[in-house]
Amino acid sequence: MSVIIEPFKIKSVEPIRMTTRAEREELLRAAGYNLFLVNSDDVLIDLLTDSGTSAMSSEQWAGIMRGDEAYACSKSWYRMRDAIRDIFGFEHVIPTHQGRAAERILFSIMCKKGDVVPNNTHFDTTRANVEFNGAEALDLLKAEALNPAAILPFKGDMDVQALEKVIAEKGRERIPLIMITITNNSGGGQPVSMANIRAVSAVAKKYNIPFYIDACRFAENAWFIKLREPGYADKPVKEIAREIFSYADGCTMSAKKDALVNIGGFLCTNDSKLAGAQRDLLILTEGFPTYGGLAGRDLEAIAIGLTEVLNEDYLRYRIASTEYLGRHIADAGVPIVQPPGGHAIYIDAKAMLPHIPVEQYPGQALSIELYLAAGIRSVEIGSVMFARKDAVTGKELPAPMELVRLAIPRRVYTQSHIDYVVESILEVNAHKERIRGVRIVKQAPFLRHFSASFALI
Numbered sequence: 001m002s003v004i005i006e007p008f009k010i011k012s013v014e015p016i017r018m019t020t021r022a023e024r025e026e027l028l029r030a031a032g033y034n035l036f037l038v039n040s041d042d043v044l045i046d047l048l049t050d051s052g053t054s055a056m057s058s059e060q061w062a063g064i065m066r067g068d069e070a071y072a073c074s075k076s077w078y079r080m081r082d083a084i085r086d087i088f089g090f091e092h093v094i095p096t097h098q099g100r101a102a103e104r105i106l107f108s109i110m111c112k113k114g115d116v117v118p119n120n121t122h123f124d125t126t127r128a129n130v131e132f133n134g135a136e137a138l139d140l141l142k143a144e145a146l147n148p149a150a151i152l153p154f155k156g157d158m159d160v161q162a163l164e165k166v167i168a169e170k171g172r173e174r175i176p177l178i179m180i181t182i183t184n185n186s187g188g189g190q191p192v193s194m195a196n197i198r199a200v201s202a203v204a205k206k207y208n209i210p211f212y213i214d215a216c217r218f219a220e221n222a223w224f225i226k227l228r229e230p231g232y233a234d235k236p237v238k239e240i241a242r243e244i245f246s247y248a249d250g251c252t253m254s255a256k257k258d259a260l261v262n263i264g265g266f267l268c269t270n271d272s273k274l275a276g277a278q279r280d281l282l283i284l285t286e287g288f289p290t291y292g293g294l295a296g297r298d299l300e301a302i303a304i305g306l307t308e309v310l311n312e313d314y315l316r317y318r319i320a321s322t323e324y325l326g327r328h329i330a331d332a333g334v335p336i337v338q339p340p341g342g343h344a345i346y347i348d349a350k351a352m353l354p355h356i357p358v359e360q361y362p363g364q365a366l367s368i369e370l371y372l373a374a375g376i377r378s379v380e381i382g383s384v385m386f387a388r389k390d391a392v393t394g395k396e397l398p399a400p401m402e403l404v405r406l407a408i409p410r411r412v413y414t415q416s417h418i419d420y421v422v423e424s425i426l427e428v429n430a431h432k433e434r435i436r437g438v439r440i441v442k443q444a445p446f447l448r449h450f451s452a453s454f455a456l457i
Helices: 021-030 058-066 075-088 099-110 124-132 160-170 194-206 218-228 237-246 272-285 296-308 312-331 362-374 415-430
Strands: 092-096 116-119 136-139 178-181 211-214 250-254 265-269 344-348 379-381 403-407 438-442 453-456
Touching (some): 021 362, 058 296, 075 265, 092 099, 099 272, 160 194, 194 211, 312 415, 362 379
Antiparallel strands (some): 250 265, 344 403
């Protein structure tokens, strides 16, 4: 059959408060036109992020009740550790309260001022943690992947030739690690091929540079490999995931994505000396090494979620439901990053709103209009989030793409919710020439998109 249904039943529901456009206009004005600052009660469909917004399963809720809250060496910790070792294969597992805590520990220990960290594309917290330690976060995505309309099976692949060039120019001693993000969030939720992971790993080994994977959406990436890469169609997703991590020296993960939980993360390595330094910093800032800032019940839920996310019926539904949203708006003329990604659809705001110059942040303008028109919360992935400053002139340099991300929480919304999103986007597209740009009124020095205030132009 062509219809792919949700591979689960709904057991508990949460009401949605309906709002009017007039109400939303006032709410946005009060929030400084920053959707991060709008109360969730005032959002109809929340596509701000897929991080920590999943609906947990009945087994996970049962695990919550079984959680062992012992301070040290709880039973729940060992269940989480063993589940991670079984999939990821790393010897040392260090729990953290979320992914950015794992990043902070990793980069605080491995990076120093003047270092360079190559990635296919750093996401916001990854970049901020690299730069906070004085290093340069360098994106090495293939040039053709920066064209939103280009259709490539593995648009998240790192440019391996560019990586070799960077190592030659910067010097191996300035590169403490190489990283790949799977799937590539900033680049449209696009997958990375096994061939590319293998090739980057080979370069890292050639120069004796540690190779890390940002594993937030590893299961979705493994599913894309199964669908698109020759030789993997008949392999179980778990086996594909194990091969992915066999090429790496360690990983970071926000468990709030593909572990299907609302909080948590971890850091992995096979380097015993490095793991010792990481645990020392963990104790100082996060907690004892067998809980890392998490309750025992959270450890239990992560262990179960990592098993559930590898269910192939779930992954088939997950990727198909995202593609459903992308296909319906693209077929009606809305420009998106092609092909549709795993966890989100990215509208190409620069192409959709050519009358708004990049210095007036078309992605932010479109996000504001989607909320005003339909109560849908999305997030700008463009120059608000990723603009750089020219080192000489201090002038703001725009991001490579101006996108609006519609991130779909796991196991939360039904097809009728997504149909509402489709209809709303098409209505906004019909009057897009009336949308105005914005300017920044107030901003923070790091991760400004979380707290900035805007004004309409």
